[in-house]
Amino acid sequence: MNTSRYLIICVFLIFGVHSEGKSQQNTNNQTDSPPNILLVFVDDLDHEPLGFMGDSIIHTPHIDQLAAEGVVFRNAFATTATCITSRGTLMTGRYAARTGIYFDQFDELTAEQAAISFPAQLRQSGYHTGYVGKWHLGPFREGMFDDDRAYDGQGQFWSEEHPPERGSHLTDRLGNRAVSMIHDAPGDKPFAVTVGFKAPHVQDGFHPVEPYPASPATAVLYERDEMPAPPLSDSAFFDSQPDFLKESLNRVRWEYRLGPPESLNFQRSLRRYYRMITGIDRQLGKMMDALRETNRLDNTIIVFTSDHGMYLGDRGFAGKWLGHDTAIRIPLIVRDPGLREAEAGTRREQMVLMIDLLPTFLDWAGLSPQEGVQGSSFAPILAGGDPGDWRSEFFYEHHSFPDRIPRSEGVRTERYKYLRYLDSEPLYEELYDLREDPQESDNLAGDPDHARLLRQMRDKWEQWRKKVR
Structure with a gap:
């Protein structure tokens, strides 16, 4: 064969194979289409017990990897620290004052709200949409999801169908459903999948049962670790609060879920809470493996967050609902493979809210x-x-179960926070300088030196409660 002709053929074959491989890779990764979106939505997850946040006890390697490869939003917040209400703001991009979704009043999406939800809009634009796990917003409305693998109500970690002796914990089952959904998603369109974990929410929200029944896969973790006392958990601080807070459901649940930090019950409950988080972390790892196996990891934006924070003994409370940062600050990690490598592992300080997820x-x-x-x-x-x-400030509101949880509203700015308990007599307010007092331990509302600031924050509250409706 002529030498030059041989070289031309070789070059053609080499570049032809390379181009074909590149074309196939583009098809698999869907680089010419909008990105896939995987939202991992966790229930009752405090923003601090995570490895990347500096917790030296907990094991969360996959969440930590997500943070190392993505962007962490350090000032992310729920606008209402209630499971159902927060889900309503997630789906609609609107404050509860506008959706009307409060736990004890109206706890499902209307047909109109479902039509404007982010899954419905993405589906209408050509996305394949799916939901796994805890939904908590009433029946699915038509037009929201192509693939429904949710369950009704709170859900049970164990059940008659899935007893502990068979080792099929709800967290593991939801992880398996999510992996299956990723594998089953069609290859000719982008997908938007939400995975709603129940964990680390307690087994039952209103009765003194085993709070945190972890999976057998994590059953021995943290058994020898001493769980540290949370901030403001001393009895003196608790006693300094008004009676209506000391008698609220936050304290009732503290009595049987936690107790004093030195107690066996507190140590046992926190260890199991940590185990539940590690269980979620393992399922996240499986989902990321599924994305790799289906050649989708390079075109999937992964968002990891929670519906709200948690009092884990802070202020002598257990639960959420109130407006302190412990209850309203949420973890938020976004891994976007389309970002520059220089952005990986970086932090953002801007205030990001649950209502921002839909427009994003x-x-x-x-x-x-x-x-x-x-x-x-x-x-x-x-x-x-x-x-x-x-934004440099936002509005907070909680109106559910006023007979057990005090109704409150307030405003949080970058430096100050004002909370107002609507039914208190006499009126009880809280005012904090978050720069000087990040734990919110020194209430300045009664301090004459801060009277002007108090008036300014009251004015903000009045303006905001009109604005959000």
Whole structure:
């Protein structure tokens, strides 16, 4: 064969094979289409007991890896620290004052709200949408999901169908469903999948049962670890609070779930709480493996967050609901493979809220939010931008179960927080300088030196409660 002709053929074959491989890779990764979105939505997860947050006891290697490869939002918050209400804000991008979704009053999406939810809008634009796990917003409305693998109500970690002796814990079952959903997602369109873990929520929210029944796979973890006392957990601080707080459901649950930090019950419960988080971490690892196996990891944005924070003995409480940062601050990690490598493992300080997830998801899909959405896309912040008009404050509200949990509203700015307990007589307010007092231990509301600041924050509260409706 002629030498030059041989070289031409070899070059053609080499570049032809390379191009074909590149084309096949693009098809598998769907690089020419909008990104896949995987939302891992955890229930009752405090933002601190995670390895990347500096907790030296807990094992969360997959969550830590997500943080190392993605962006961590250090100031992410729920606008209402209640499971159902927070889910309503997630789905609609609106404050509870606008959705009307409060736990004891109205606890499901209306047909109109379902139609404007982020799954419905993504599905209408061509996404394959799916949901796994705890839904907690009434029946699924038509048009939201192509693949429904949710369950009704709170759910049980163990059941007659899945008893402990068979080793099939709810967290593991949900992880398996999520892996299956990823494998089953069609290859000709992007997907948006939400995985709603019940853990580390307690087994039953209203009765003194075993709070945190962990999977056998994590049953021996942390058994020898001494769980540290949480902030403001001393009896003197608890006694300094007004009676209506000391008699609230937060304290009732503390009595049987936790108790004093030195007690056996506290140590046992916190160890099991940590085990539940590690159980979620293992399922996250399986989901990331499934994305690799289906060649989707390089075109899937993974979002890891929680519906709200938790009092784990802080202030002598157990639960959530109130407006302190312990209850409203949430973990938020976003791993976007489309970002520059320099952004991996970085932190963002801007205030990001639960209501921002919907417009952000739509932004990634090339869509714009409809009128009435109260959140904003944080996609530019994720990419390293610094929008000059980004928020510097937000409104907080809680109105569920006023006979057991005091109704409250307030405003949190970058430096100050004002909380107002609506039914208290006489009126009880809290005012904190978060820069000087991040634990919110020194209530300045009664301090004459801060009277002007108190008036300013009251004015903000009045303006915000009108604005959010």
